[in-house]
Amino acid sequence: MALSSLKDVIRKITRASSIDKAFVEEMVRDIQRALIRADVNVRQVKEISDTIKKRALNESPKSLNPREHIIRIVYEEILKGVGEGIEIPLKKTKIMLVGLQGSGKTTTAVKIAKYYKDRGVKTAVIAGDAYRPAAYHQLKQLAERYGIGFYGEENERDAIKIVKKGVKELKNYDMIIIDTAGRHALEDELIEEMKRMANEIKPDYKFLVLDSAIGQLASKQAEAFNSAIGIDGIIITKFDGTAKGGGALSAARQIGIPIAFIGNGEKIEDIEKFDPAGFVSRLLGMGDVKALIEKFERIAKEEIDAEAFLKGKFTLKDIYKQIDAMNKMGPISKILEMLPFGFSLKVDDSAIETTQEKMKKFKVIMDSMTEEELINPKIIDQSRVRRIAIGSGTSPQEVKELLNYYNTMKNVMKKMKKGKIPMIGKLKI
DSSP: OOOHHHHHHHHHHHHHHHOOOHHHHHHHHHHHHHHHHHHHHHHHHHHHEEEHHHHHHHSSTTTSSSHHHHHHHHHHHHHHHTTOOOOOSSEEEEEEEEOTTOOOOOHHHHHHHHHHHHTTOOOEEEOOOOOOHHHHHHHHHHHHHHOOOOOOOOOOHHHHHHHHHHHHHHHSSEEEEEEEEOOOOHHHHHHHHHHHHHHHHHHSSSEEEEEETTTHHHHHHHHHHHHOOOOSSSEEEEETTOOOOHHHHHHHHEEEEOEEEOOOOTTTTEEEEOOHHHHHHHHTTTOOOHHHHHHHHHHHHHHOOOOHHHHHHHOOOHHHHHHHHHHHHHHHHHHHHHHHTTTOOOHHHHHHHHHHHHHHHHHHHHTTSSOOOOOOOGGGGHHHHHHHHHTTTTTHHHHHHHHHHHHHHHHHHHHHHHTTOOOOOGOOO
16 A cells, blocks of 8 residues: 555545544544655655645635545645656757666656657657666667667767767757666766766756655655756656655655656656646546546557547558557556546456457457458458458457447447447447
8 A cells, every 4th residue: 555545535535424523633644644655754744644634624615515625635735745847848958867776767768758759859869878788788779669869889988978979979859868877876986977977968957767666765865866966857767656656756845856757667658747736636546637638649649540530430450550559558547547536437457457358359350350351341251250260269259349349439439420429338348
């Protein structure tokens, strides 16, 4: 139980028969336990919980009912506790990543580059870690895979020389993200190299990459890096709402450094610009529709002809791309978290798993179809169904299930175009 426990607090509030002093005191204890188990600084926990208690007992609900009023207080005070975000203007920018070894700097460099590349920015990365050979190869492979500019010198051991040359070579790129070396501890040698590099290349932003599992040590690390070179923002990696991420959040607030990004998964797409309001909404189970729409639009733009899809003019090839797009958005459970009060959608884990497995099977079935069948599914008769089933290692019934899903989707989109919103239950698969 950690930050995700805050959702349970909101559940209790929405189900409470009455809001009295005893309920408020119990709620505050639940909030304290959730924040402490998430490694939020104890002093901050006391400040947040004391303020929530004081406001809950003394403020009048005004236009809200008592439950809505309490939820609003919890939301506002937790929001104050997570720190601020940072806005990076889309112009010529150099970003230098620093942090201890194992914090996820190399992957994060590519994640940021991909994030801005998807938004029309020409991005590149520089392999500035001259001590760990694997860092060079990892960064190079990922950059090539995602069409991101790259500069590195495999056999050069002077990191500053590499980065200076890289900045010159990549001068035609809009944004350059520089990966740097890490250590198991903040040693004098590492500090000196970071200082020299920062002085030589003069980055627009110096971001500290922190592993979310670091807990209370996050504040000490953040203070040490900030004293050494001056940090403009923090990136929290490997963040999961069920994990201990409060320490990194506390560190940012404690030393007054904004949070730039949060990495919330292993895929390159699993990074988001830190939006405090949306972040807290999800922590409390209240959703983040803005982030959900942005994520889908970005991925759908790559994969799907949205206009044709909405008119119901699509083929099985488009369904294939739709499934790919949904997979890129991440697990269904993460998507549900972005829905308003998504915690109340009592979706069983086994049902989610079944749906995901079915989608995978649909792709396997489509892989066994001919180009003609994918473009014009109407030609798929009984004999073709049997052939496709044998070729995909599935049953004829499963092939028909895919065809039914396709036809249902077409009908749904046509009705939506006419302004008739069908029941979501009809889309069940």
